[in-house]
Amino acid sequence: MSHPYKKRLRRSMMFLNCQKPGLIKDPYIYKPDSIMLDLEDAVAENQKDAARYSLYHALQEIDYRGVERVVRINGLDTPHWKEDIRVCVAGGADTIRIAKTESAQDVHVVEEHVLAAEREFGRPEGSTLLMSALESCKGVLNALEICKSSDRLIGIALSGGDYTKDLQTTITGTGVELQGARQQMIIAARAAGVQCWDTVFTNLDAMDVFEEEVKMIKMMGFDGKSLVNPRQIAIVHKIFTPTQKEIIFAEKVVKEIDEKKALGIGVFTVDGKMIDIAFYDGAKRTIDLAKASGVYEGDL
Amino acid sequence: MINAVGREIPEEVLKATGKKVFEGAYAYDNYEYTKAAPTVHAVCDPKRSKMVENIHEALVKCGIKDGMTISFHHHFREGDYIVNMVMEEIHNMGIKGITICASSLGKAHDPIVPMIEDGTIVGIQSSGVRGKIGEAISTGKLRDLAIMRSHGGRVRAIESGEVHIDIAFIGAPTCDEYGNMKANGGKSDCGVLSYAVVDAEYADKVVAITDCLVPFPNVPASISMVHVDYVCVVDAIGNPAKIATGAAKPTTDVRKIMMADYCTQFVINTPYFKEGFSYQTGVGGASIASTISLGKIMEERGIHMGLGLGGITTPMCNLLEKGLVKTLVDTQDFDMGAIESIKKNPNHIEITASEYANPFNKGAYVNKLDFVILASLEVDVNFNCNVVVGSDGMITGAQGGHPDTAAGAKCTIVIAPLLQGRIPAICTNVTTVTTPGETVDVVITDYGIAINPKRQDLIECMKDVKLPFKTIEELRDMAYAMVGEPDPVQFGDRVVGIIEARDGTIIDVVREIKDYEFKD
Structure with missing residues (x-):
């Protein structure tokens, strides 16, 4: 059976330097859905050990009040990742984010070490979830095999900075350079039944541009976004949380489809819109998202 | 004797000061008294000049002698040169036993500490002290009890005769040869001279000190020549860079912005947020962020502030410029933007500290406040605030207008992070009570918001508001769960200072600090 929290709400994943x-x-x-405690790029090369020490004690001592604790470990091409995994598991992190994932094999290697650590520290086997950051063209092209690589894997996240370097371009602000990766990744994630998150937006002086980007990635199908500042959380939650109007419409769709099905009617209208069974899952998802976001007051 | 906020005030302190214990914030309503009056030397002879060569001559002509009380204002803030300049001359003249009655003292005045040690200065009465003077008082170096008074309380003390000023030294950005003083137009502008007005009216001798002598008449004057005995021109009365800094950049500290947003959401959901409301806020990052976010909502909803009061900062002036505020009523300017505003905007006006906050006049501006947004070093479960004594027991802050505005406003909001470093700001008992909890309605922290249970009306109107409401005990428990309950600060037996309530009663005492002794 898969992990009970594998599909939890993850609209906002906020990076924090360990x-x-x-x-x-x-x-x-600040009420993010997840925090990403960073042992990788934000931590100076000669401070990795100190950061792990802080991380371990934070995981052990602090009540994060239901916020998911993801740890970004160092890449598999560094001397740090094995010790990072031991600290994450010993401390009781919810999820480990694998940096620079390029293949299913990368996930398998990490999974092996996570399992060993779970045994070493007496944590339930399978309790530590994984997610993969795709940061290269190869990783993006292998998105589907990565998404399918492990039962522990909750999803994949785009890391735009490294990816655009590999693509031999830069973050342009237009989003054109990320189009292919975004499309490829969300399609792969949905095909494999896992979640998918967009890359960070770092210009804190352009909150309006940020908001437009969040609207766009929601329309594309993403589950949420990696964030660099708490000021970004409310905007993401606002956009990813269904409005009361959307919730009421979804409720009607679910109820009507259930009722009409019993009466043998396949197609009908709700508020002037043509509705059939194809709308059922989408409406259910809106209700589920409303429930997970704490804004649903109905009885479905 | 235990007072109304549960603090033990030693009998010997009551005896030595002749003061009573605090009985409640409004216990002295309708109190009847006769005002004090200064002893005046008339200037009938039109040929007599008020100009003196230097501070020394002013002191001699004023008859400076041992044991006198002299006064200063703090409009030059950390850029002030006047206090040090005058005290140095008094020290050089070998005068002893001086009591300083200042509207406030800061780190700029660290150089007077040796004069406390050698007995030149034996008493300090101020809104508060920072830096080395605070340390000197807390470590028992001052001979007499230090008295900490609010801005309103100071006016009351002077007008009621509780303190009598022998000589007032008033730094003035511009002044004419007959003593008409203005806060602007010179090289050390400070916007207003509000705190100094009571000194001018009630001191026996008044000396105007300026670095910009202007032609007579320097009008309209903040302080009139009719109160002034002597005028002294010096090279510089202050450091303009430290008197008023540029407008502080709005904070980017997300924690402060979040608390400011909570504050704004609270404010707009009270019944007081309506056309013509009145408002005062402080100078801290969260306070300024609150003003900015409130301004946006005022603009959206077309609601105007009738009165903006108090220490003024640029964001308030910006609201005035936009037409969102009808009148700014000013007792102190915290930045260049505020000073520029009062110079050019006729709806930005100067008032005296008595008009601002004196509890013993016939009604001060603070009484007309709907909202005041304040900060605090500590708040306890009875909503008592401490803004003067650090959690390490050292005197380190000032009452300012905190108790005055809290007592006056219909809705007093205190913003404080739950933890100040490793110290819980929300605690069982504040180190020292400086503002009584009965006058504090709401405490906003980064972890949640507590409404004073005596304000059931506010609790009721927040019933459907989506803010993280908690009880004050819950906030304290969260703080203690994170950093532990601190051991009480260990004080010595000697009382070194008193915290005076607005009405002149004693709300708490400050004891000599003592090195921490570990238990075996």
């Missing part, structure tokens, strides 16, 4: 205890002590006050 090298800075002040940042990791209480990020839950």
Whole structure:
């Protein structure tokens, strides 16, 4: 049976530098769905050990009040990742984010070490979830095999900075350079039944541009976005949370389809829109998202 | 004797000061008293000049002698040169036993500490002290009890005769040879001279000190020549860079912005948020962020502020410029934007500290406040605030207008992060009570918002508002769960200072600090 939290709500995944205890002590006050405690790029090369130490104690001592604790470990091409995994598992992290994943094999290697650590530290086998960051063209092209690689894998996230370097371009602000990766990844994730998150947006002075980008990735089908600042959380949640109007419409669709099905009617209208069974799953998903976001007050 | 906020005020302190214990924020309503009056030396002879060569001559002509009380204002903030300049001359003259009655003292005045140690200065009465003067008082170096008073309380103390000022030294950005003083037009502009007005009216001798002598008459004057005995021109009365800085960049600290947003959401859901409401806020990052976010909502809803009061900052002036505020009523300017605003905007006006906050006049502006947004070092489960004594027991802050505005406003909101570093800001008992909890309605922290249970009306109107409401005890418990309950600060027996309530009663005492002794 798959992990009960594998498909939980993950609209906002906020990066925090493990090298800075002040940042990791209480990020839950900003109410992100997930935090990504970073051992990788944000941590100076000679501070990896100190960051792991802070991370371990934070995981052990701090009540994150239901916020998912994801840890971004160092890449498999570094000397750090094995110890990172031991610390994550010993501390009781919910999920490990594998940097620079390029193949299903990368996930399998990490999975092996996670299992060994779970045994070493007496944690239930299979309790540590995984997610993969795709940061290269190869990784993006292998998205489907990565998505299918492990029962622990909750989804894949685009890492735009490294990916555009590999693509030999830059982040242009137009989004054109990320189009292919975004499409490829969301299609692969949905095909494999896992989640998919968009890359960070780093210009904090352009909140309006950020908002447009979030609207776009929601329309594309993404489950959420990696974030670099708590100020971005409310905007993401606003866009990813169904409006009362959407919720009421979804409720009607679900109820009507259930009723009409019993009466042997296949196609009918709700609020002037033609509805058939094809709308059922989408409407159910809206209700589920409303419930997970804590805004649903109905009885479905 | 235990007072109304549960603090033990030692009998010997009551005896030595002749003061009573605090009985409640409004216990002195309708109190009858006769105002004090200064002893005045008339200037009938039109040939007599008020100009003196230097501070020394001013002191001699004013008859400076041992044991006198002299006063200063703090409009030059951390850029002030006047206090040090005058005290240095008094020290050089070998005068002893001086009591300083200042509207506030800061780190700029660290150089007077040796004069506390050698007995030149034996008493300090101020809104508060920072830096080395605070350390000197807390470590027992001052001979007499230090008295900490609010801005309104200071006016009351002077007008009621509780403190009598022998000589007032008033730094003035511009002044004419007959003593008409203005806060602007010179090289050290400070916007207003509000705190100094009571000194001018009630001191026996008044010395105007300026670095910009202007032709007579310097009008309209903040302080009139009719109160002034002598005028002294010096090279510089202050450091303009430290008197007023450029407008602080709005904070990018997400924690402060979040608390500011909570504050704005609270404000707009009260019945007081309506056309013509009145509002005051402080100078901290969260306070300024609140003003900015409130301004946006005022604009959206077409609601105007009738009165903006108090220490003024650029964001309030911006609201005035936009036509969102009808009148700004000013007792202190915190930045260049505020100073520029009062110079050019006729709806931005200067008032005296008495008009602002004196509890013993016939009604001060603070009484007309709907909202005040304040900060605090500590808040306890009875909503008592401490803004003067650090959690390490050292005197380190000032009451300012905190108790005055809290007592006056219909809705007093205190913003404080739950933890100040490793110290819980929400606690069982504040180190020192400086503002009584009965006047504090709401505490906003980064972890949640607590409404004072005595404000059932506010609790009722927030019933359907989606903000993280908690009880104050829950907030304290969260803080203690994270960083532990701190051991109480260990003080010595000697009382070194008193915290005076607005009405002159004693709300708490400050004891000598003592090195921490570990238990075996």
